[in-house]
Amino acid sequence: MSLLFTPLTLPAPNGGITLSNRIVVAPMCQYQAIDGCANDWHLMHWGNLLNSGAAMFTIEATAVLPEGRITPNCLGLWDDATEAALENHLRRARALAPSTAVCIQLAHAGRKASSAVPWHGGQLLSPQSGGWTPLGPSPVAHLPQEAPPHAMNSVDLRATVDAFVQSAQRAARIGVDAIELHSAHGYLLHQFLSPIANQRNDAYGGEFERRIRFPLEVFNAVRGAYSGVLGVRLSASDWVEGGWDIAQSTLFAQSLKSLGCDFIHVSSGG
Secondary structure, eight states: OOGGGSOEEEOOTTOOEEESSSOEEOOOOOOOOBTTBOOHHHHHHHHHHHTSSOSEEEEEEEESSGGGOSSTTOOBOSSHHHHHHHHHHHHHHHTTOTTSEEEEEEEOOGGGOSBOOGGGTOOBOOGGGTOOOOEESSSOOSSTTSOOOEEOOHHHHHHHHHHHHHHHHHHHHTTOOEEEEEEOTTSHHHHHHOTTTOOOOSTTSSSHHHHTHHHHHHHHHHHHHOOSEEEEEEESOOSSTTSOOHHHHHHHHHHHHHTTOOEEEEESOO
């Protein structure tokens, strides 16, 4: 018999959760939030997927800071307003499927932030066009024709760690069962891992141990503040010579496990 329909326990300091089967709905960006706030679009989207038969549903990439959104229409969890909106719509959706576990993917888009929604081209938006200046590990543009991001300084790094922690605490307050930290697909934490985007010459760039330092600081801080199931989304390879690769992913995963990572969600590329 296939293991797909058998229970699976995800461990955590608080005891973890047992899923009724091994089907998990992956996070899917909707680009429908208003000022980061969930609305009735999310109520319908979540309600449908919570009733899909999957044992756990993952809420889309949810920005921990306004400047961490991929687009101006992305979901957020950075203040009381975004928390209240998410709590209200998630509570109503879950009333129709109380046995389905809920995970949330907490994210920061880094240099890929301030982009137009996909159906408007997905390119970098200038501040004059409703965007903002993105942050990144280094002033290296995502695309040649785009302006470079602001290279994060020590204040930016500390604020971002704190933002991930606070968003995790907000997620716990509204009853989310698990958290996935987005460290894949070329977004901020992946940018620090990859020598393509990370060209720093300080303690957060250069050799492997320095490039993994900031993502590990984020994970360790969240782990210290959140006792529920905590995992990481990881791109196994940049598929570019000299970039992030499977060997580095393996070593990084070992470091995460040593810090108490409960699961690692691996993607095939950046």
